[in-house]
Structure formats: structure tokens, C-alpha cells
């Protein structure tokens with residue numbers, strides 16, 4: 001077992017103790033280590049590298065129209081409360097001679113989502129990553145998500161959703177390109 005995991009497990013034991021629970025009672029004995037492993041998984045994006053993740057899956061293509069990958073599930077952790085926010089991510093790009101392997105969009109989303117985040121920064125980081133690996137003429141990212149810190153505590157609003165968008169290159173310059181993207185993702189919902 002790694003020292004990091006052992007340390008994290010010790011911290012979770014202290015949290016359980018701090019909550020007034022008995023970390024040694026039967027049901028909780030393995031909980032600190034389980035929680036440590038779960039938290040390590042939920043933040044494993046810190047250990048990933050964009051180049052390794054894309055693994056050269058960038059292919060030459062004469063395709064120069066918009067490509068959209070819609071409804072990529074997203075699970076992240078808000079950096080203010082360390083509670084989950086959950087939603088969907090839509091990505092579009094205008095290829096400039098190169099297209100990216102389809103699964104890599106989801107991998108890029110996960111790499112940045114599995115960190116402590118705010119939704120706005122997550123949206124920007126995904127857009128910039130897609131731009132840097134594809135050299136696209138434009139990239140657009142929209143995320144719609146629900147934040148557990150708004151639902152389970154605090155203002156306790158169950159139906160509000162946060163929508164964020166990041167438009168780069170042609171998507172920022174051209175209203176028509178932006179509208180085409182937003183129309184495409186609003187169909188078939």
C-alpha cells in the first residue's frame with residue numbers, strides 16, 4: 001500500500017472520529033481506506049498527462065466541417081465543498097487537417113473532471129486541451145451540470161442547472177458557427 005494512500009486513510013479516520021462516530025465499529029473499520037481509494041480515483045486526473053492520454057490518436061483528414069461529440073457524461077468535484085457536480089459535456093471543433101480519436105474527447109473530459117474544480121475552469125481547460133492537440137480552427141465546449149453543494153446542503157435547490165460555455169477561434173469570431181453548434185446540440189434531446 002502506498003504511503004499516500006495510508007496517509008489519506010488516516011485523514012479519513014480522523015474525519016470519522018471528528019464526526020463523533022467510532023471508526024473502530026464493525027461497519028466502519030474498512031471505511032477510511034475505501035474512502036481514500038475512492039477519493040484518489042476521483043482526483044486521479046492530477047496524475048495524468050495530456051500527451052500520454054491522446055497517445056498520438058490524431059489522424060490526418062481532409063474533413064473541414066464541424067465535428068460534434070455530444071452528451072459526454074461528466075463527474076467532477078467542486079473545489080469549494082469537495083462535493084460532486086454531475087452533468088454532460090458537449091464538444092465541437094473545426095478540424096484543420098487533423099481529427100482526434102473519438103474516445104479521446106471523453107478521456108480529456110475525465111482527466112480534467114477528476115480534479116478539484118469549478119465548472120467554469122473545467123470548461124476552459126477542456127476547450128484549450130482539444131485546441132492544443134488538434135490545432136483546430138475553432139473549439140467549443142458546453143457543460144451543463146448540477147452541483148450537490150447546491151442540492152444536498154446550502155440553498156437546497158434541486159432543479160437548477162449551471163451551463164457554461166467556452167468558445168475558441170472560429171466559434172468565438174463567428175456568430176453563424178456558434179449558432180450551428182448550439183442548434184446541433186439542442187436537437188435530439
Ligand SMILES: Nc1nc2c(ncn2[C@@H]2O[C@H](COP(=O)(O)OP(=O)(O)OP(=O)(O)O)[C@@H](O)[C@H]2O)c(=O)[nH]1
Nearest residue numbers: 078079080081117118119120147149150153154155
Ligand atoms: N461559479 C461557481 N461557483 C461554484 C461552483 N461550485 C460551487 N460554487 C459556489 O461556490 C460558492 C462558495 O461560497 P461560500 O459563501 O464561500 O461558501 P458557502 O457558505 O458554503 O456557500 P453556500 O453554498 O451559499 O452555502 C457557493 O456560492 C457555491 O455555490 C462552480 O463550479 N462554479
Ligand SMILES: [Zn+2]
Nearest residue numbers: 078080081149
Ligand atoms: Zn460546491
